[in-house]
Amino acid sequence: xxxxxxxxxxxxxxxxxxxxxxxxxxxxxxxxxxxxxxxxxxxxxxxxxxxxxxxxxxxxxxxxxxxxxxxxxxxxxxxxxxxxxxxxxxxxxxxxxxxxxxxxxxxxxxxxxxxxxxxxxxxxxxxxxxxxxxxxxxxxxxxxxxxxxxxxxxxxxxxxxxxxxxxxxxxxxxxxxxxxxxxxxxxxxxxxxxxxxxxxxxxxxxxxxxxxxxxxxxxxxxxxxxxxxxxxxxxxxxxxxxxxxxxxxxxxxxxxxxxxxxxxxxxxxxxxxxxxxxxxxxxxxxxxxxxxxxxxxxxxxxxxxxxxxxxxxxxxxxxxxxxxxxxxxxxxxxxxxxxxxxxxxxxxxxxxxxxxxxxxxxxxxxxxxxxxxxxxxxxxxxxxxxxxxxxxxxxxxxxxxxxxxxxxxxxxxxxxxxxxxxxxxxxxxxxxxxxxxxxxxxxxxxxxxxxxxxxxxxxxxxxxxxxxxxxxxxxxxxxxxxxxxxxxxx
Numbered sequence: 001x002x003x004x005x006x007x008x009x010x011x012x013x014x015x016x017x018x019x020x021x022x023x024x025x026x027x028x029x030x031x032x033x034x035x036x037x038x039x040x041x042x043x044x045x046x047x048x049x050x051x052x053x054x055x056x057x058x059x060x061x062x063x064x065x066x067x068x069x070x071x072x073x074x075x076x077x078x079x080x081x082x083x084x085x086x087x088x089x090x091x092x093x094x095x096x097x098x099x100x101x102x103x104x105x106x107x108x109x110x111x112x113x114x115x116x117x118x119x120x121x122x123x124x125x126x127x128x129x130x131x132x133x134x135x136x137x138x139x140x141x142x143x144x145x146x147x148x149x150x151x152x153x154x155x156x157x158x159x160x161x162x163x164x165x166x167x168x169x170x171x172x173x174x175x176x177x178x179x180x181x182x183x184x185x186x187x188x189x190x191x192x193x194x195x196x197x198x199x200x201x202x203x204x205x206x207x208x209x210x211x212x213x214x215x216x217x218x219x220x221x222x223x224x225x226x227x228x229x230x231x232x233x234x235x236x237x238x239x240x241x242x243x244x245x246x247x248x249x250x251x252x253x254x255x256x257x258x259x260x261x262x263x264x265x266x267x268x269x270x271x272x273x274x275x276x277x278x279x280x281x282x283x284x285x286x287x288x289x290x291x292x293x294x295x296x297x298x299x300x301x302x303x304x305x306x307x308x309x310x311x312x313x314x315x316x317x318x319x320x321x322x323x324x325x326x327x328x329x330x331x332x333x334x335x336x337x338x339x340x341x342x343x344x345x346x347x348x349x350x351x352x353x354x355x356x357x358x359x360x361x362x363x364x365x366x367x368x369x370x371x372x373x374x375x376x377x378x379x380x381x382x383x384x385x386x387x388x389x390x391x392x393x394x395x396x397x398x399x400x401x402x403x404x405x406x407x408x409x410x411x412x413x414x415x416x417x418x419x420x421x422x423x424x425x426x427x428x429x430x431x432x433x434x435x436x437x438x439x440x441x442x443x444x445x446x447x448x449x450x451x452x453x454x455x456x457x458x459x460x461x462x463x464x465x466x467x468x469x470x471x472x473x474x475x476x477x478x479x480x481x482x483x484x485x486x487x488x489x490x
Contacts, residue, residue, distance in 0.1 A: 006041050006137040006346075021335060022139035022317030022342030024049035024085045027105045029346030036103045037350070040094060040133075042125070044112040047167050048091065050083040053335050055170045056191055057365055059083070060198030068171045083167075116290035118310055135349045138292075138301060138309070139317040139342060142280030142333065147186065149251050150276060156254035161274045164191060173275065177208060180272035184261060186249065187277030188214025188221055190364045193236060195275060197366045200240035210240060211269060213247035213261070220364075221245075223374075224442075225384045228456070231437050235370055244269070280333055282319045295321035298331040305355035307345045314349055316341040322356055326472060327377055327451055334362035359466045373462055376452035376469045382444045387482035391438025391457055441482045448474045450481075461485045 006023040020043060027039045041049065050071070058073040067073065071083045092104040115124040122132045144163035151158070162173050177183060177199055185196050196212040203210045216222060218229030219236050237243050248264040252274070261269040282300040286292065292309050293302040300321035303309045307316055315322075317338040321331045332341075337360035344356055365371040437456060444452030449472055453465040464484050475481050 006039060006139065020045065020047070020049035020141075021051060021338035022141075022345070023137060025339045025342030026137050026139070026314075026316060026346030026349070029343040030350055031103070031105065033347060033350040033352070034103075038097050038100070038103045039105045040097055040131070041105065041107045042111050042113055042123075042131070043107065043109055045166060046110050047084075048088060048107055048109070049085050050167065051085065051335065052165075054083050055167065056164065056194040056198065059170060060174075060195075060202065068174050071167065113286065114289075116286050118290050118313065121312065133312075135312045136314070137342075137345050137349065138286060138290075138313065138315045138319060139338070139345075140283040140286065140319045142282045142318045144276065145279045145281050146276050147249055147252075147278060149249050150274065153252045154254070157252050157259060157274075160254070160259055160272065161276060163276055164195065165280075176273050177202060178206075181207060182209040182211065182271040183273045183275060184211040184213065184259075184269060184271040185275045185277060186213055187275075187279075188212065188216050188219050188245075189223070189277065189279070190220070190362075192275075192277035193219045193232070193366060194364060195277060196236055196241045196243075197239045200236070203240045209242065209271075211242045211244065211271060212236065213244040213249075213263075213269070215246065215248050217245050219243070222380055223378050224454070225380055225386060228386065228437055228442065229380070232366065232370075235366055239366070280318060282321075282331065284319065295329065295331070298329065300331045305357075306348050306353060307341060307356055308348065314345040316345040324359075325355065325357060326359070326469060330377075332360055332362075334360060336360045336362055357470075359469055361462050361466075370457060371459070372454050372456045373459065374452065374454045375462060375465050376444065376450075377446070378442075378444050378452040378454055382446060382452070384442050384444050385478045386437075386440055386442045387479055387487065388437050388440030388456075389487045439487055441485050441487060443478050443481070450475065450478075455485065458485055458487055 006026050023041045027041060030037050030039055054073050058075060059067055059071070062073050064070065072080055073083070074080050092100055092106045094106040094108045097104065097106040112126040113123045114126050117123065121134065122130050124130050144165045146163055150161055162169055162176070164173065183199055185192050192212060192214065196210060199208065199210045202208060217226065218233040220232055221229045224232060233243055233245065244267070247267070249261060250264045251262045253260045258270045258272065259274060261271065284294045284299070284301060287294045287301065290313070294300065295302045298321045300319050301309050301315040302321050303315045305323045305325060307314050307320060307322055309315050318333045320341060321329060324330045340358045340360050341356060344354060347354055359375050361373055361375045363371060363373040439457035441458060442454040442456065443450050450468055453468065455461055455465060468481065
């Protein structure tokens, strides 16, 4: 689990608990509004706050043999950066936080908060240390889910299974991929598909067999409309991955130095290592001692629109089940949401009282050539309307980052807003080639209103998408709305 807490102190210490991304965003926000604030981040990981997306994306495409140590990667635009938000010199030693005159941010690594005394404004760590706080942010993230059939399969199977989430998981899977003949990824969502493409690309340089299996008909089947899911599956296959769709795992056994995955339809897959990428379970371990409400539908701590769970406790990131004034109650597990919700919680911890109105976006890249950005509720069970155009060389994640100069495609970094969208003056047909989903816009509808949008190989247009969802209007012709994204321009 990425159990991070963030605490804020002024006259006395105040601290909090956070996922590393949400907590760091909150810390930066707190210090911006209150330069004298003393902020302590408690995390059970050994690492300083870092961004997770590169662990399943860019780090795998590095040609640096020491990338598992440096954790530096080249963005698609060629610029290099570290996964860490700040170098160690940015932080204060936790022991010195009390006495430092101008405040600062300290990180207590390798420690877990096991008990909250909400009335006494203090928490207890797993080594029995007690910490008092003024205000607390819980950003405990989530724990990767495993399949019960794997958990029941015994030690030999478990030690050949990776649940991918942290820096240590990236390092161990990198090592495994260089020492085995076959890796099977179970899961067809974002993480599973990104890792499949990353390992598939690597397999072309070695004899590594990469298999991806999932219960849906195609990759990203829960998110993308069926035709686009099928197209994406073909793309993943071209990356060197053997894709098994409609695959339900019945049992896993270890026999003759191989893992044997038995599927419910009788298929048998032999492999050396399994990566399970089947979602996250929000970490709500502190709910009981903290007297905090857990949402029965979405999981996570229930908070109000200001991300507040109790009078001096806020929750941000994956573990927050918040009220979205446009789309209802939600829980979101993406980098941009962690940053933006963390930042807002930090502002509210210093008295801003702002509601969470931001529609967070997320993005996924299947290598440097195909990427998409999404916002709102993107669920393939909803009615969708897709408008596509022929792509050019500019319509790739690589080209987009070259143009924008940012690597992590998150508005947490670019901060753009759209006051009004300007439509392209060039009218164009809906789909120029039925099989060429080069670039386009997919609208997700609920009661005829757009509640979600995917921009497929269309970049730097997220403010337009955000405005369409915020307006919440019915649209007679979504082809006209698609022109706002200028997809038919050369």
